[in-house]
Protein backbone atom coordinates (compact mmCIF):
# COMPACT_ATOMS: atom_id res chain seq x y z
CA UNK A 372 0.00 0.00 0.00
CA UNK A 373 1.33 3.40 -1.04
CA UNK A 374 1.82 5.62 2.00
CA UNK A 375 2.14 8.97 0.31
CA UNK A 376 2.04 12.04 2.48
CA UNK A 377 1.88 15.77 2.21
CA UNK A 378 4.69 16.42 4.60
CA UNK A 379 8.30 17.51 4.22
CA UNK A 380 9.21 16.26 7.70
CA UNK A 381 7.53 12.98 8.70
CA UNK A 382 9.75 9.91 8.87
CA UNK A 383 10.93 9.09 5.39
CA UNK A 384 10.07 5.55 4.40
CA UNK A 385 10.74 5.51 0.66
CA UNK A 386 12.95 7.80 -1.36
CA UNK A 387 13.99 8.03 -5.01
CA UNK A 388 17.52 9.18 -5.83
CA UNK A 389 19.82 9.17 -8.82
CA UNK A 390 23.41 8.09 -8.37
CA UNK A 391 26.26 9.98 -10.12
CA UNK A 392 26.89 6.79 -12.11
CA UNK A 393 23.53 7.35 -13.79
CA UNK A 394 23.46 11.18 -13.78
CA UNK A 395 27.08 12.34 -14.12
CA UNK A 396 28.10 9.11 -15.96
CA UNK A 397 31.86 9.78 -16.25
CA UNK A 398 34.52 12.48 -15.97
CA UNK A 399 34.39 12.84 -19.72
CA UNK A 400 30.66 13.41 -19.64
CA UNK A 401 31.06 15.98 -16.85
CA UNK A 402 33.78 17.77 -18.80
CA UNK A 403 31.53 18.06 -21.82
CA UNK A 404 28.44 19.35 -20.09
CA UNK A 405 29.13 21.24 -16.86
CA UNK A 406 29.24 24.62 -18.60
CA UNK A 407 26.08 23.94 -20.60
CA UNK A 408 24.26 23.15 -17.35
CA UNK A 409 25.63 26.32 -15.73
CA UNK A 410 27.60 24.63 -12.93
CA UNK A 411 29.93 26.90 -10.99
CA UNK A 412 32.92 24.70 -11.80
CA UNK A 413 33.85 21.33 -13.29
CA UNK A 414 32.84 18.51 -10.94
CA UNK A 415 35.48 15.90 -10.17
CA UNK A 416 34.12 12.42 -10.87
CA UNK A 417 36.03 10.49 -8.19
CA UNK A 418 35.33 13.02 -5.49
CA UNK A 419 31.67 13.08 -6.52
CA UNK A 420 31.46 9.31 -6.06
CA UNK A 421 33.15 9.57 -2.69
CA UNK A 422 30.80 12.32 -1.51
CA UNK A 423 27.75 10.49 -2.77
CA UNK A 424 28.72 7.29 -0.93
CA UNK A 425 28.62 9.17 2.37
CA UNK A 426 25.42 10.97 1.44
CA UNK A 427 23.70 7.71 0.50
CA UNK A 428 24.92 5.90 3.60
CA UNK A 429 23.28 8.52 5.84
CA UNK A 430 20.09 8.15 3.85
CA UNK A 431 20.17 4.34 4.10
CA UNK A 432 20.58 4.48 7.87
CA UNK A 433 17.23 6.26 8.10
CA UNK A 434 15.14 5.24 5.13
CA UNK A 435 13.78 1.73 4.55
CA UNK A 436 13.46 1.86 0.76
CA UNK A 437 16.00 3.66 -1.40
CA UNK A 438 15.18 3.45 -5.13
CA UNK A 439 17.54 4.46 -7.93
CA UNK A 440 16.50 6.18 -11.15
CA UNK A 441 18.06 4.65 -14.26
CA UNK A 442 20.52 6.24 -16.65
CA UNK A 443 18.94 7.73 -19.75
CA UNK A 444 20.05 9.63 -22.83
CA UNK A 445 17.04 11.92 -22.29
CA UNK A 446 18.55 13.39 -19.12
CA UNK A 447 21.68 15.32 -18.18
CA UNK A 448 23.79 16.21 -15.15
CA UNK A 449 20.99 17.94 -13.30
CA UNK A 450 19.01 14.71 -13.10
CA UNK A 451 21.09 13.95 -9.98
CA UNK A 452 18.69 16.45 -8.34
CA UNK A 453 15.86 13.93 -8.21
CA UNK A 454 13.56 16.22 -6.26
CA UNK A 455 12.56 18.35 -9.21
CA UNK A 456 10.72 16.31 -11.89
CA UNK A 457 7.82 15.25 -9.63
CA UNK A 458 6.10 16.19 -6.39
CA UNK A 459 4.40 13.66 -4.17
CA UNK A 460 0.99 14.08 -2.62
CA UNK A 461 -0.99 11.67 -0.44
CA UNK A 462 -2.61 10.38 -3.64
CA UNK A 463 0.53 9.91 -5.71
CA UNK A 464 2.98 11.84 -7.84
CA UNK A 465 2.40 14.96 -9.88
CA UNK A 466 4.60 14.74 -12.97
CA UNK A 467 6.03 18.20 -13.58
CA UNK A 468 7.75 19.93 -16.47
CA UNK A 469 10.93 21.78 -15.55
CA UNK A 470 11.28 25.52 -15.95
CA UNK A 471 14.86 24.77 -17.08
CA UNK A 472 14.58 23.55 -20.65
CA UNK A 473 17.63 21.31 -20.43
CA UNK A 474 15.86 19.35 -17.68
CA UNK A 475 12.55 18.74 -19.40
CA UNK A 476 13.47 15.19 -20.48
CA UNK A 477 13.69 14.09 -16.85
CA UNK A 478 9.93 13.89 -16.25
CA UNK A 479 9.28 11.24 -18.89
CA UNK A 480 12.00 8.94 -17.53
CA UNK A 481 10.70 9.49 -14.04
CA UNK A 482 7.13 8.71 -15.01
CA UNK A 483 8.15 5.41 -16.63
CA UNK A 484 10.13 4.56 -13.49
CA UNK A 485 7.09 5.19 -11.27
CA UNK A 486 4.90 3.04 -13.51
CA UNK A 487 7.41 0.17 -13.42
CA UNK A 488 7.53 0.38 -9.64
CA UNK A 489 3.74 0.61 -9.23
CA UNK A 490 3.95 3.99 -7.52
CA UNK A 491 0.70 5.90 -8.06
CA UNK A 492 0.58 8.98 -10.29
CA UNK A 493 -2.00 11.67 -9.53
CA UNK A 494 -1.57 13.76 -12.65
CA UNK A 495 0.78 15.46 -15.05
CA UNK A 496 1.28 19.08 -16.11
CA UNK A 497 0.13 19.86 -19.64
CA UNK A 498 0.35 22.73 -22.13
CA UNK A 499 2.40 25.75 -21.08
CA UNK A 500 2.62 24.76 -17.43
CA UNK A 501 6.15 24.68 -15.98
CA UNK A 502 7.19 23.73 -12.47
CA UNK A 503 10.11 22.25 -10.52
CA UNK A 504 9.61 20.18 -7.37
CA UNK A 505 11.91 22.61 -5.58
CA UNK A 506 9.18 25.24 -5.76
CA UNK A 507 6.55 23.13 -3.98
CA UNK A 508 6.61 22.98 -0.18
CA UNK A 509 4.03 21.25 2.02
CA UNK A 510 3.81 23.38 5.16
CA UNK A 511 1.46 20.75 6.58
CA UNK A 512 -0.72 18.07 5.02
CA UNK A 513 -3.41 20.56 4.03
CA UNK A 514 -1.24 23.50 2.98
CA UNK A 515 0.95 23.76 -0.08
CA UNK A 516 3.23 26.76 -0.65
CA UNK A 517 4.29 27.30 -4.27
CA UNK A 518 7.09 29.57 -5.44
CA UNK A 519 6.19 31.61 -8.53
CA UNK A 520 9.39 32.50 -10.33
CA UNK A 521 11.64 31.43 -13.17
CA UNK A 522 11.00 27.71 -12.65
CA UNK A 523 7.26 27.64 -11.89
CA UNK A 524 4.59 29.62 -13.73
CA UNK A 525 0.96 30.54 -13.16
CA UNK A 526 -0.37 27.86 -15.52
CA UNK A 527 1.34 25.20 -13.41
CA UNK A 528 -0.03 26.66 -10.19
CA UNK A 529 -3.56 26.54 -11.65
CA UNK A 530 -3.18 22.91 -12.74
CA UNK A 531 -1.60 21.77 -9.47
CA UNK A 532 -4.32 23.57 -7.49
CA UNK A 533 -6.95 21.67 -9.46
CA UNK A 534 -5.20 18.32 -8.92
CA UNK A 535 -4.96 18.64 -5.13
CA UNK A 536 -8.16 20.57 -4.38
CA UNK A 537 -10.11 17.64 -2.92
CA UNK A 538 -7.57 16.96 -0.21
CA UNK A 539 -5.84 20.32 0.32
CA UNK A 540 -7.29 23.38 2.05
CA UNK A 541 -4.89 26.09 1.03
CA UNK A 542 -2.43 26.98 -1.72
CA UNK A 543 -0.08 29.82 -0.86
CA UNK A 544 1.59 31.48 -3.83
CA UNK A 545 4.98 32.95 -2.92
CA UNK A 546 6.43 35.41 -5.42
CA UNK A 547 10.14 34.77 -5.83
CA UNK A 548 12.55 37.66 -6.49
CA UNK A 549 14.66 38.15 -9.63
CA UNK A 550 17.81 37.76 -7.50
CA UNK A 551 20.55 36.58 -9.90
CA UNK A 552 18.32 36.14 -12.90
CA UNK A 553 16.90 33.33 -15.02
CA UNK A 554 20.13 31.38 -15.56
CA UNK A 555 20.52 30.67 -11.83
CA UNK A 556 18.50 28.22 -9.83
CA UNK A 557 16.30 29.90 -7.25
CA UNK A 558 13.48 27.76 -5.89
CA UNK A 559 11.16 28.35 -2.97
CA UNK A 560 13.14 25.53 -1.33
CA UNK A 561 16.29 27.62 -1.74
CA UNK A 562 14.95 29.87 1.00
CA UNK A 563 12.97 27.53 3.25
CA UNK A 564 13.38 23.98 4.51
CA UNK A 565 10.90 22.44 6.92
CA UNK A 566 12.75 20.49 9.62
CA UNK A 567 9.80 19.71 11.89
CA UNK A 568 6.10 20.56 11.91
CA UNK A 569 6.97 23.73 13.80
CA UNK A 570 10.59 24.36 12.77
CA UNK A 571 12.02 25.71 9.51
CA UNK A 572 15.40 26.90 8.30
CA UNK A 573 14.99 30.10 6.30
CA UNK A 574 16.89 32.76 4.40
CA UNK A 575 14.65 35.72 5.19
CA UNK A 576 16.38 38.24 2.92
CA UNK A 577 14.85 36.64 -0.18
CA UNK A 578 11.49 35.96 1.45
CA UNK A 579 8.39 38.12 0.99
CA UNK A 580 7.33 39.68 4.29
CA UNK A 581 3.82 38.20 4.13
CA UNK A 582 5.18 34.66 3.81
CA UNK A 583 7.64 35.01 6.67
CA UNK A 584 4.87 36.43 8.85
CA UNK A 585 2.51 33.62 7.83
CA UNK A 586 5.09 31.05 8.99
CA UNK A 587 5.41 32.83 12.34
CA UNK A 588 1.62 33.08 12.68
CA UNK A 589 1.41 29.32 12.10
CA UNK A 590 3.69 28.82 15.11
CA UNK A 591 6.73 27.82 13.10
CA UNK A 592 10.06 28.66 14.73
CA UNK A 593 12.48 30.10 12.18
CA UNK A 594 16.19 29.38 12.11
CA UNK A 595 17.96 32.09 10.11
CA UNK A 596 20.82 31.16 7.81
CA UNK A 597 23.65 33.72 7.60
CA UNK A 598 24.58 35.10 4.14
CA UNK A 599 27.75 33.09 3.60
CA UNK A 600 26.03 29.88 4.65
CA UNK A 601 23.15 30.62 2.29
CA UNK A 602 25.80 30.65 -0.47
CA UNK A 603 26.88 27.22 0.74
CA UNK A 604 23.31 25.83 0.59
CA UNK A 605 22.89 26.12 4.36
CA UNK A 606 19.17 26.77 3.98
CA UNK A 607 18.78 23.47 2.14
CA UNK A 608 18.12 21.02 4.96
CA UNK A 609 16.59 17.60 4.45
CA UNK A 610 14.36 16.21 7.18
CA UNK A 611 14.80 12.44 7.51
CA UNK A 612 12.25 12.51 10.34
CA UNK A 613 10.95 15.33 12.54
CA UNK A 614 14.05 17.17 13.83
CA UNK A 615 16.41 14.60 12.32
CA UNK A 616 18.09 16.19 9.35
CA UNK A 617 20.93 16.30 6.87
CA UNK A 618 22.95 19.36 5.77
CA UNK A 619 25.89 20.05 3.49
CA UNK A 620 29.12 20.31 5.51
CA UNK A 621 30.55 23.79 5.95
CA UNK A 622 27.52 25.42 7.55
CA UNK A 623 28.56 25.49 11.22
CA UNK A 624 26.31 28.37 12.31
CA UNK A 625 23.17 26.84 10.81
CA UNK A 626 24.17 23.47 12.23
CA UNK A 627 24.60 24.92 15.72
CA UNK A 628 21.24 26.68 15.50
CA UNK A 629 19.63 23.38 14.53
CA UNK A 630 21.32 21.61 17.44
CA UNK A 631 20.13 24.37 19.77
CA UNK A 632 16.59 23.76 18.53
CA UNK A 633 16.94 20.11 19.56
CA UNK A 634 17.61 18.65 16.12
CA UNK A 635 19.95 15.79 15.25
CA UNK A 636 22.15 16.86 12.35
CA UNK A 637 24.04 14.68 9.86
CA UNK A 638 26.55 16.19 7.44
CA UNK A 639 28.08 15.15 4.15
CA UNK A 640 30.78 16.85 2.05
CA UNK A 641 28.99 18.31 -0.96
CA UNK A 642 31.50 20.29 -2.98
CA UNK A 643 31.03 18.18 -6.13
CA UNK A 644 27.51 16.80 -5.79
CA UNK A 645 25.85 19.82 -4.21
CA UNK A 646 27.77 23.05 -4.38
CA UNK A 647 28.88 23.04 -8.04
CA UNK A 648 25.39 22.22 -9.31
CA UNK A 649 23.53 24.26 -6.62
CA UNK A 650 21.58 21.34 -5.23
CA UNK A 651 21.59 20.42 -1.54
CA UNK A 652 20.23 17.32 0.20
CA UNK A 653 16.57 18.17 -0.43
CA UNK A 654 17.32 18.51 -4.15
CA UNK A 655 19.21 15.19 -4.25
CA UNK A 656 16.22 13.27 -2.88
CA UNK A 657 12.63 12.72 -3.86
CA UNK A 658 10.75 11.50 -0.79
CA UNK A 659 7.97 9.18 -1.95
CA UNK A 660 6.57 7.98 1.35
CA UNK A 661 6.69 9.56 4.78
CA UNK A 662 4.84 7.95 7.66
Ligand SMILES: NC(=[NH2+])NCCC[C@H](N)C(=O)O
Nearest residue numbers: 452454505556648649650654
Ligand atom coordinates in the same frame (compact mmCIF):
# COMPACT_ATOMS: atom_id res chain seq x y z
N1 LIG B 1 15.31 21.34 -5.82
C1 LIG B 1 16.41 22.00 -6.06
N2 LIG B 1 16.71 23.04 -5.33
N3 LIG B 1 17.15 21.63 -7.06
C2 LIG B 1 18.37 22.27 -7.44
C3 LIG B 1 18.61 22.03 -8.88
C4 LIG B 1 19.91 22.60 -9.35
C5 LIG B 1 20.12 22.40 -10.80
N4 LIG B 1 21.46 22.72 -11.18
C6 LIG B 1 19.16 23.26 -11.61
O1 LIG B 1 19.54 24.33 -12.00
O2 LIG B 1 18.05 22.89 -11.88
